[in-house]
Amino acid sequence: MTDVLNPPVTTPSDDHGHEEHHGPTGILKWITTTDHKVIGLSYTVTSVLMLVIGGLFAEIIRFQLATPNANLVSLAQYNELFTMHGSVMIYLFAGPFAFGGLANIIVPIQIGAPDMAFPRLNALSYWLYLTGAITMLAGFFTAGGAANFGWVAYAPLSNSINTPGAGADLWIGGLLLTGFSAIFTGVNLTATIFYLRAPGMTMFRMPIFTWNMLVTGILILLAFPVLTAGLVMLYCDRHFGTHIYSVTGGGVPVLWQHIFWFWGHPEVYILALPFFGMVTEIIPVFSRKPVFGYKGMIFATLSIAALSLGVWAHHMFTTGVVLLPFFSIMSLLIAVPTGIKIFNWIGTMWRGQIWFSTAMLMAIGFVVTFLIGGLTGIYLASPPLDFFTHDTYFVVAHFHSVVMALVLGGMAGLYYWGPKITGYLLNERYGKIQFWFLFIGTQVFTFPQYLLGLRGMPRRVAIYAHDPQWKLLNDWSTIGAILIGVSTLIFVVNVAVSWKKYPAGDNPWDAHTLEWFTTSPPPHHNFYRLPQIRSERPTWDYNHPEHRSLGHGKHPGLGDPHPEVVED
């Protein structure tokens, strides 16, 4: 440690890094690009549009439920709406936003790579995703309407007798296309993270977000092909006379549930891990500390991934045909690594210097909301309590606490990395107003639903005329949904008023990881130069060489070469 400042190290990418990249511009650039940043931005914009579309469906659903016997939509339309709400949010927003959008942009830069490992495959992923999204939504324009069997498409309701019509086929086709897009992105992320790390970027120096995306990529490769196979069999049942899921031909309806949830439960973590990663980047930066328990965090992620492959049947406790104790204990155990993460986030803030930027507020909102969703999830891991609450609004509330936490985490990611991607900051004042609408709206939205579930309101019912006492709680939930809708409007307004107004600079947050070492937006192939990578915080180490992370038991002045120094 003779040098106070680490000199920047030239890398091969430096050779052509200073050249201007000459290529098509405008819409032609967007269509022909293989640049991970442009593809990632396309993914982000498309998936946020899907969030808005799925959100509109949700608002219609909430207005329908505001009165017990409403006529806003018909029973048939209601089934289409909640099916497409769930499908759009799960298949077309949450996953693509996380692993197609932000991860696509950020992961290569975080590990010092010039692009993804397979840039053309990356472009194919996006176009498959866009095609799949359009295909799935096109169901609304067919004679029978969109798919209406719920986003889980349980057999035999999803067969051609109970659900004839093109909407269901378009749903299957759209899901196959987005499924392949996810598989290709999983291949790409895994290969990129294993093979394209910059010199010095060992596995245990990778930022947590990159770690989580590696695990997400592997989970995608394990889970999505199962869904693809299941969907192909469903299509064969519908059109080619097979009887894989129908009793009449000797098939087994519950097989669909096994296949679907064998994909579906890892999918929950495929959705959640990227957002865990985002807040694990954000909380340390705005606490001005390294992430607490870095290695524990990684092992927690790995154990969540491992456990997530053995818990699928907790969605099927009430079928009466699964082994209850095994799936119960596996599901309960997931609470342990998840708890470790929450304590690590708190440990990161502990004795820090917390800067309440919008990104940080959103991240803290994520932790609180996820805590609620996680605790109620523990109930559902217990079969007797699952029998009690299954298919009621308690379950709806549980997973909406979880996914609304993801929305908070995603917003944190947009406020945090948006300036890196666009070069411009978003307005913090609007951002904080948006946060409070989103955070309070989420709780007002979900809390009445927990109570509704305990009072016996089933999910997916359009009317509840027999028990008008549910109206009051439903109204509160609808008010929450309106607040969430307003928060989205505030975000759109914020993007408009902040448009190219507040230049961000390279590192507006005094952040830790490599993406903040390059320019905002990064140049073609990302870097002109790289710092030495000697920890998971190369940019921080470069900017604050006196303040490296301390190992366990290391205290300044007790043998540590760098006593605590206050920088101005």
Place this chain on the structure above:
Amino acid sequence: MLRIAALPVAAVALSGCTVPAFGARPGPTTTSKSVFHLWQGFSVGAMVIGAFVVLLILYAVLRYRRKGDAIPKQTQYHIPLEMVYTVVPILIVFGLFAATLVVENKEVANPKTNVIVDVNAFQWGWKFSYPGTSTVVVGQTTENPTMVIPVNTDVHINLTSTDVIHGFYVKAFNFSRYALPGVDNQFTIRAVNTGTFFGQCTQLCGLYHSLMYFQVKVVTMDQYNSWLSNNSNPSAAQASNTANQQQTSTHVPSKPTASSGAN
């Protein structure tokens, strides 16, 4: 071992009266009461842990607001602390699992019994038939067909479905089970209070899922026996298959295709 781990939860659960209900109700069956106590145990745990974590977050957020440009100590690891918040949750989880097993084993036990009800779910209604008798109750959607069962008796239910998957759910019983085509799902109810309890299909089953209601009426054994004989109808059993089709309802055509009302 598991029993020892279950003790704290059981202790909380057994002190029933003093523990809040956390939104649930004990209900009229033996199972619903033990599920209720399990619910209380889990809720106490969730509230304590939740409050503890929220207070930690609040404390950190309020106490460590940025006050200047000073860079805090760059602590990254505290192995003993990390061990504690790994091991303690594992112990809690095994406690919850033990309590779960105690209730679950009671709930899925299927004692032999003389009172049997065959419950058949169909789009969109319920059929309750009593094997050994000729009593059959059929009703669609909001007609609320009523399943009559005797109190203080183990009632064995055989649950089936003729078409898609339905959910047999009686809120007051704190219990639900899927009616699956091709599967004979069996469980036992033992009601200890009389009364009439509302039930509804909970698993999406098509167009009229929202309206697929039924009732469970718990009566004394004498009332049950006289109800059985009063409602015995030799032709009903044979007619019941066609009854599904013939019963007309102001709300619902008997077998519309699921998507016919779409546009």
